[in-house]
Amino acid sequence: MNEINNNSPIGVFDSGVGGLTALKELFRLLPDENTIYLGDTARVPYGIRSPETVTRYSFENVRFLASKGIKLLVVACNTASSVSLEAIRKSVSVPVIGVIEPGASEAVKSTRNKKIGVIGTEATIRSSAYKKAIEAIDGSAQVFGFSCPLFVPLVEEGWIEGEIAMMIAEKYLRKVKEKGVDTLVLGCTHYPLLKKVIAEVMGSDIRLIDSAVEATKRTAGTLKKDGIERRVKERPSREFYVTDSPERFIMVGERFLQQKIERIEKIEL
């Protein structure tokens, strides 16, 4: 293992391409940081799997990133953050940032009527991770969680606007609207790509919380607090690793990241 210092990379993992929405935020907010992104594309999606299986896969991802000498770990995957974060924290010595607590915290700041909606994968919603995190901050908040299983394949297909996306969003979000929430947490890395459709269905008075944005702010804060920001102004290194062959990841991923993916390698976990 490499010695950890300010110049060490930030490690980010996700079940696949989705975490690139978080990585994009990281590039924007912390442009000088070296990064290593791992997408477990041979076993994506995590959102339909059991907590035990998600945790097993997460440990394998973390072990790989730890071997690269990362100085901080971002668990960009909402499902892994929901079911495995505490276990991951115990298994590594570097700071670990998940997406749940930052998203929950921002939702509590945002709500006026204390009714908060959360949408995510089956596993994320089943875990009640957002609900628990929100209630830990404000016990009087009401949290309503709904899974939207078709949103991820819809985004990966690139159908992020138009009639089909609208109809699916209307069908899923009807129940959320009925609850009278004033804040909605996008509890899955893919959902920010559907922001326009979701905003149109929910109405302009509903605040949408992007957990990836909040997690990145938290990352910046932690780097500063711990004094481990990269201070070199040289061009940072941005590495990508995937567990299946990279073609599909590059094709879908460049749409998520809105830039070219250059250094990418397939690994076996």
Add this chain to the structure above:
Amino acid sequence: MNEINNNSPIGVFDSGVGGLTALKELFRLLPDENTIYLGDTARVPYGIRSPETVTRYSFENVRFLASKGIKLLVVACNTASSVSLEAIRKSVSVPVIGVIEPGASEAVKSTRNKKIGVIGTEATIRSSAYKKAIEAIDGSAQVFGFSCPLFVPLVEEGWIEGEIAMMIAEKYLRKVKEKGVDTLVLGCTHYPLLKKVIAEVMGSDIRLIDSAVEATKRTAGTLKKDGIERRVKERPSREFYVTDSPERFIMVGERFLQQKIERIEKIEL
């Protein structure tokens, strides 16, 4: 390994629940046979993965079923049949039935204008397995393949009829219709559940081929030819194995199978 005889089970594997459409056919046509079904639910779906990864996972599935002393193997997964069948055949000593060749063969019998459409997952279509199999039987047939990535999540969500299913089917099948095909192969185990919607979009003059039905007829023929049918009239044993926890498999699977799933066990591959 158990000694193989007429009483030995038929092994069936699929990436998940989809192969249950084939198993249902098998129960119907060969009700006395013992069966072992393996759904690789910890790594489903195969349709978005590379050929190398699909082959690696298939070998692990086959090794497990072979250790159970099966007398015949059905590869119910179209993706695995498309990219790994020859490799699987070389790795086991029992007869191996895939879904591609039986489906292709029936499509050639069915077509009048020699224009055949094939719909399936990204990996199945990219492999051109149906196209090659059809052209090997009739070199003058024209084959048009299209992937329909949203069909699988749509079926797993249970939205197999209604406006959303119709609109998605119309969007995907427009290109197929434009080719003037008179026969359409449903080249994915999930698609038979969308048969009503697909038939409505394609029109009643288009013949739909269900590969699972054809593979089951082939299975029955092979058992007879090899003289390895089960001749005992006792109630057969029907075992299920999955690689993730069984809850979701049972929930979705009973809808596919239209009967209770009783003996099920989680294994690690």
